[in-house]
Structures are given as C-alpha cells and as structure tokens.
Amino acid sequence: MDRDGVMLPAKSGEFIAKHAKHVKINKDGNEKLCKEILSSIKYNQLQMPDTGSDSIHPSKDHPRAVDWVFVTDALNFCFWSKNKEKQWVVDGYTGYFALEAALNRAIKNSVDITNPEFYSKITKEQLLNIMKGDTDVIIPLFDQRISVLHEIGNILLEKYNGTFETCVKEANKSAIKLLEIVVDNFPCFRDEAMYNGRAVSFYKRAQILVADLWNFFNGTSWGQFEDVDKLTMFADYRVPQVLVYFGVMSYSDELMNKLKNDELLESGSDEEIEIRGCSIHAVELLKKRIEDEIKEKHLNVSVPSSSLIDYYLWCYRRKHAKEVESIPYHKTLGIFY
Numbered sequence: 001m002d003r004d005g006v007m008l009p010a011k012s013g014e015f016i017a018k019h020a021k022h023v024k025i026n027k028d029g030n031e032k033l034c035k036e037i038l039s040s041i042k043y044n045q046l047q048m049p050d051t052g053s054d055s056i057h058p059s060k061d062h063p064r065a066v067d068w069v070f071v072t073d074a075l076n077f078c079f080w081s082k083n084k085e086k087q088w089v090v091d092g093y094t095g096y097f098a099l100e101a102a103l104n105r106a107i108k109n110s111v112d113i114t115n116p117e118f119y120s121k122i123t124k125e126q127l128l129n130i131m132k133g134d135t136d137v138i139i140p141l142f143d144q145r146i147s148v149l150h151e152i153g154n155i156l157l158e159k160y161n162g163t164f165e166t167c168v169k170e171a172n173k174s175a176i177k178l179l180e181i182v183v184d185n186f187p188c189f190r191d192e193a194m195y196n197g198r199a200v201s202f203y204k205r206a207q208i209l210v211a212d213l214w215n216f217f218n219g220t221s222w223g224q225f226e227d228v229d230k231l232t233m234f235a236d237y238r239v240p241q242v243l244v245y246f247g248v249m250s251y252s253d254e255l256m257n258k259l260k261n262d263e264l265l266e267s268g269s270d271e272e273i274e275i276r277g278c279s280i281h282a283v284e285l286l287k288k289r290i291e292d293e294i295k296e297k298h299l300n301v302s303v304p305s306s307s308l309i310d311y312y313l314w315c316y317r318r319k320h321a322k323e324v325e326s327i328p329y330h331k332t333l334g335i336f337y
C-alpha cells in the first residue's frame, strides 16, 4: 500500500530489504529467534522479559492518561550518548525509562505536562527543570524537544480541542486510521526518507504511540483497535541490535566497523535506512515463521503481532543488556526514534 506515493512501513521494509547492500537478513537467525519466542509463549500469551520497571507512569484511570501517552511518545527518541560521554539518567533510570521517570515526576509535582495549553508555550527553563537528571548531563536533542512540544501543542489546540482524545475518537477503533491522522497532521511524526529513488516510511513514533495506547488500556476503551496487528515493529536503535545479536540480521564489515568505532550514521543515509527497513522486514518474516510453526505443530496458541514481537525484543535487550552489548547499536541524531 502507498499513501501519496510514500510506501507504508511493511512495504518499505520489503523494498529496502530487497535492495540492501549493507544489511542482510539470515534464515538461520530467524529460525533461532522463532524457537526462542515460541518457548516464551505461555497460557496463550507471549511472556515479556522482565525489564524490572513497569510502573513509572500514571495509572490508566488518570484523567489525562491518553494525553500522557501522546506527549511521552512525542518525546520518545534519541536517548543515547557516545561511548565516551556520560548518559542522561533520571532517578537511576536510563534511556526511555528516564523519560518516563522525568514525566512522571513532573505530574507528581503538579506540572501540567500533559496539557497543550502548558507545553505549546513551554520555556527552555521549564523543560530543563522537568528533564533534570541525576547528574549535570541533559537530555539529548534538547532544542528539538522544545520544538516538538510547541508543534504538537499548537496543533492539538488549533484542531483537536486541546486533547489527543479527539484524534483517537476520529480514528474510530482503527490503528491504521489513527496512524494516518497522526502522520498527516503532526509533521514531527512524519518519519519518511528516500531510498533507491522511492519514498519510504518507518513511522516509528506514530506506530509506537498507537501500540502504547493499545497496551496501556489493555486493548479496551481508548486502546481498542481492531486492526492493531497491521502495525509493524518500531524501527528504533535497540531492536536492530537484538536482531543482529540473534543473527537474524547481519551488517557488512564496513558498517560493523563504523558502529564499533562509534561513528554516527547520517540521518537518511542508505546505511541507516537499511538497518531500519531490514529490521521491519525481518520481524515480518519472523512473524510468518512463527505462524507456520504454530500451524505445522498444531499448537493451540495465537500468532503474536509484530508490535508484541517488537516489545519482546526491546525488553529482551533491557533484561540481557550485558550480553547484547557485544553488538554495537547504530547512532543517528534525529527526532524519529
């Protein structure tokens, strides 16, 4: 499927994987990871590796829970630092969980961080306070985060009555419709690129936003989406690392050396696009293999969606950080992931 000539993520992944020169998808790795995932399905549910932190957010009954998920995923990008630099840490948490910890602390301190009336005009000083870390290291891409908050806040106020709930209602229980509403109306979610003469898309933050609503509300009320299985994995910098760890993907020697030397990949470069696109396609192939195995062995379990497989892999990296760290992850400066 294409939208205005831009291929949707699943098709983009297939196209990119077909032309990729720096990244390969491997059958053996696929088989190995398929076994690992099947062995983690219990009581008909994929059991997620324990990351040790699942409650650094407001409850789903919080009056602005939907807006909390929206603002969190608007800021859900680029938490890494270069090998020699110190990391941004909040209350002992790193990466994405540091963001959750900072936003949660703000809510507890009665800062109106879920309200676009507040964040559409947020000042540098206010955001610095909200994101204050355990050391003097500040959150990466600080200025871009201010711009993202101003942009999404103003659009919510102008078009959506000041709440993301309006967008969710408009989507009428369709994950793909909500994805389109977000991508069409909020430019900072338009995660697209040119590859081999074609416009491709990944929509990492927009897809994870929809999946997080689904997850947060257990597939009911604000999180009820009938087509949630149409989402792909969320092409970030962690899940590719796990895919390489399991041998599902491999990098050319040249690319691997760059990553080992901590060289940044240019946003929109072929290497970066191939890592992201091949990750999407690799997870689609993995899902297909899981489905085939389930059928072949007459297992009485349902096939996990790509977003559940994604979440499993993301949590796997968190739980097995030491082992997976032998594989370098790619570093690109940008607001998309």
Ligand SMILES: Nc1nc2c(c(CN[C@H]3C=C[C@H](O)[C@@H]3O)cn2[C@@H]2O[C@H](COP(=O)(O)O)[C@@H](O)[C@H]2O)c(=O)[nH]1
Residues within 6 Å of the ligand: 076, 077, 078, 079, 094, 095, 096, 097, 208, 211, 212, 215, 233, 234, 235, 236, 237, 238, 239, 310, 311, 314, 318, 337
């Ligand atoms: N593919 C994928 N990427 C994800 C997530 C999450 C967290 N989401 C869940 C957590 C609880 C909720 O239920 C959410 O569903 C963050 N990231 C990305 O990872 C990177 C940071 O990684 P680390 O250094 O380890 O914190 C960064 O690009 C960030 O944007 C996910 O689930 N899948």
